Amino acid sequence: MSAGSDGTVRRALSALRHDPPAVAGTLVLLLLLVVGLAGRWLAPAGTNDVDVEKMLRPPSLDHPFGTDELGRDVLSRVLAAARVSLEVGLVSVGIALLVGVTVGLLAGWYRGWVDNVLMRGMDVLFAFPVLLLAVAIVAVLGPGLVTAMVAIGVVYTPIFARVTRAGVLSVREQVFVRAAVSIGASDARIIRRHVLPNIAAPLIVQTSLSLAFAILSEAALSFLGLGVQPPAPAWGRMLYDGRGFVTEAWWLGVFPGAAIFLTVLAFNLVGDALRDVLDPRQLTVSEARRSRA
Amino acid sequence: MTTETAPDAAAGELLAELDDLRVWFPAGGGARVRAVDGVSLAIRRGETLGLVGESGSGKSTAGLALLRLVDPTSGRVRVGGRDVTRWSRRRLRGLRRRVAMVFQDPQASLDPRRTIGASVAEPLVVHRLVDSAHARRRRVAELLELVGLRVDLAGRHPHELSGGQRQRVGIARALAGEPDLIVLDEPIASLDLSVQAQIMNLLRGLQRDLGLTYLFIAHDLAAVEHMSDRVAVMYLGRIVETGTPAQLYRQPAHPYTAALLSAVPVADPKVERRRRRIILRGDVPSPIDPPGGCRFRTRCPQARPDCAEVDPALTEITAGQRAACPYAGEAVRAMLAGPEAPFPDGPAPRTTGR
Numbered sequence: 001m002s003a004g005s006d007g008t009v010r011r012a013l014s015a016l017r018h019d020p021p022a023v024a025g026t027l028v029l030l031l032l033l034v035v036g037l038a039g040r041w042l043a044p045a046g047t048n049d050v051d052v053e054k055m056l057r058p059p060s061l062d063h064p065f066g067t068d069e070l071g072r073d074v075l076s077r078v079l080a081a082a083r084v085s086l087e088v089g090l091v092s093v094g095i096a097l098l099v100g101v102t103v104g105l106l107a108g109w110y111r112g113w114v115d116n117v118l119m120r121g122m123d124v125l126f127a128f129p130v131l132l133l134a135v136a137i138v139a140v141l142g143p144g145l146v147t148a149m150v151a152i153g154v155v156y157t158p159i160f161a162r163v164t165r166a167g168v169l170s171v172r173e174q175v176f177v178r179a180a181v182s183i184g185a186s187d188a189r190i191i192r193r194h195v196l197p198n199i200a201a202p203l204i205v206q207t208s209l210s211l212a213f214a215i216l217s218e219a220a221l222s223f224l225g226l227g228v229q230p231p232a233p234a235w236g237r238m239l240y241d242g243r244g245f246v247t248e249a250w251w252l253g254v255f256p257g258a259a260i261f262l263t264v265l266a267f268n269l270v271g272d273a274l275r276d277v278l279d280p281r282q283l284t285v286s287e288a289r290r291s292r293a
Numbered sequence: 294m295t296t297e298t299a300p301d302a303a304a305g306e307l308l309a310e311l312d313d314l315r316v317w318f319p320a321g322g323g324a325r326v327r328a329v330d331g332v333s334l335a336i337r338r339g340e341t342l343g344l345v346g347e348s349g350s351g352k353s354t355a356g357l358a359l360l361r362l363v364d365p366t367s368g369r370v371r372v373g374g375r376d377v378t379r380w381s382r383r384r385l386r387g388l389r390r391r392v393a394m395v396f397q398d399p400q401a402s403l404d405p406r407r408t409i410g411a412s413v414a415e416p417l418v419v420h421r422l423v424d425s426a427h428a429r430r431r432r433v434a435e436l437l438e439l440v441g442l443r444v445d446l447a448g449r450h451p452h453e454l455s456g457g458q459r460q461r462v463g464i465a466r467a468l469a470g471e472p473d474l475i476v477l478d479e480p481i482a483s484l485d486l487s488v489q490a491q492i493m494n495l496l497r498g499l500q501r502d503l504g505l506t507y508l509f510i511a512h513d514l515a516a517v518e519h520m521s522d523r524v525a526v527m528y529l530g531r532i533v534e535t536g537t538p539a540q541l542y543r544q545p546a547h548p549y550t551a552a553l554l555s556a557v558p559v560a561d562p563k564v565e566r567r568r569r570r571i572i573l574r575g576d577v578p579s580p581i582d583p584p585g586g587c588r589f590r591t592r593c594p595q596a597r598p599d600c601a602e603v604d605p606a607l608t609e610i611t612a613g614q615r616a617a618c619p620y621a622g623e624a625v626r627a628m629l630a631g632p633e634a635p636f637p638d639g640p641a642p643r644t645t646g647r
């Protein structure tokens with residue numbers, strides 16, 4: 001899906017600049033992106049370089065985040081795991097967005113039995129606790145990175161379906177939609193050109209918030225041993241492995257935990273800021289300034 | 294005022310027609326709102342048919358029916374000699390090139406996220422009327438010029454334009470597909486008074502230059518008189534009177550038309566002092582359960598016992614003027630004659646005459 005029209009994106013970007021928490025969130029996300037793409041080269045050591053002579057060393061100049069019970073460099077593993085988290089977040093939210101928005105558009109535009117069948121299906125998914133559903137899906141498909149992505153994607157699909165459907169229901173009653181019908185535009189064209197751009201704002205917000213929850217869910221699944229399989233690094237898995245050493249080696253849990261915390265916080269900050277900016281009822285910061293001047 | 298355009302138009306080819314059309318909407322609990330309840334209209338090529346009535350009279354619904362934007366409950370819709378009543382959604386897209394629509398609120402009828410140029414170009418794209426981006430831009434520029442807008446407005450968004458400019462965009466969009474008929478649904482009602490006149494002049498100029506046919510829907514009687522070759526008055530889902538503006542405005546035959554017109558102030562103080570206002574009692578009855586017999590009888594100062602019995606059809610009063618009232622001329626004369634007019638179970642009609 002394209003991110004609405006240029007207007008939405010441009011307006012969002014210009015307004016975000018004037019919002020300090022959003023700037024901070026954006027910087028963290030950019031950092032995460034760089035680490036995710038180039039983590040392997042940034043890491044001072046290999047992710048699986050076992051060195052039994054350097055087991056459980058506290059943070060030092062050689063190993064800023066310390067070493068784990070196998071003598072592996074924790075910093076290198078945290079950096080490498082960023083890629084996993086990003087991948088899982090983007091792919092699973094991508095799945096949820098694609099399926100959820102399609103379902104929501106069909107349900108909201110055609111209403112009637114289409115709406116009933118699709119949304120009751122979504123309600124069933126929605127009724128399960130997030131983690132329980134994800135665990136059930138992993139149990140059926142077997143643990144692993146791809147399954148985790150699919151499971152998290154399925155879990156977040158109903159939210160997108162609902163947000164989309166609600167938007168479609170209000171936009172379809174607008175006069176400009178009737179105007180588009182009156183000039184002979186097809187359903188597909190009206191949905192693509194008129195409905196989707198006008199509901200892009202809540203979807204963009206939902207996407208950024210869902211990325212945070214998806215990464216958290218991946219951490220939870222990995223913690224339970226149902227996500228990324230060892231020895232591949234993942235923040236959730238590292239937390240799990242570190243829990244046995246909480247008293248003697250705090251750095252095993254603190255650094256991956258902080259990575260999860262910062263990432264989720266950053267997505268939330270950006271998501272909240274986008275929500276404020278994209279709410280059509282209120283002016284953006286820069287627009288408000290211009291109108292006062 | 295507008296009589297000079299009337300005679301030729303009346304002889305034109307039949308372009309669009311509603312035949313005993315009913316559009317009923319479900320209203321919950323099995324009830325149905327009879328928005329349009331037996332309307333027949335004929336629109337001839339090159340003319341402007343004015344459709345007046347209070348809100349809720351069904352005039353907009355009748356206009357929507359011409360584009361099949363609402364589904365008729367019964368009756369027929371014909372456009373260009375073809376019965377489009379049961380056309381499929383796919384076929385209707387072709388119809389909607391030949392019949393275009395201009396909406397009341399130009400702010401609401403333009404997609405806020407699309408540029409003016411994109412909105413005006415949409416019919417061109419939908420009906421594949423241009424084969425390159427260059428041709429599209431040229432045609433959009435042409436259309437904007439035609440409605441008196443600067444070409445550089447094409448890159449703007451609706452919120453950057455004034456109300457009058459936005460309505461010009463709405464008109465340009467309606468013209469893009471080179472339609473035969475344009476349904477103008479209260480096109481000036483949400484505009485400032487000074488802008489209203491500009492838009493009406495624009496519409497008349499376009500009609501003259503492009504040979505357009507209009508269905509002009511409005512509640513503003515003066516605007517309808519100014520714009521129309523023929524006028525139809527609607528009340529509660531029915532047409533109660535039709536004729537030329539000259540006939541209706543000088544010699545209304547139906548009591549409802551007379552009451553509507555008596556509410557319009559006259560600019561000449563001498564005439565204004567002599568003007569009698571006919572005050573109608575009560576509200577328009579619910580279109581869910583309209584009165585039996587004549588629908589206007591519950592509010593008609595001239596209602597007689599047998600008005601409850603017979604549902605009057607439109608009958609010819611004078612050449613070209615038809616009214617749905619068996620007592621047509623005589624009832625109106627009695628109403629305008631003053632307070633001694635019969636006015637069963639209610640206060641005598643107040644008049645401003647002295």
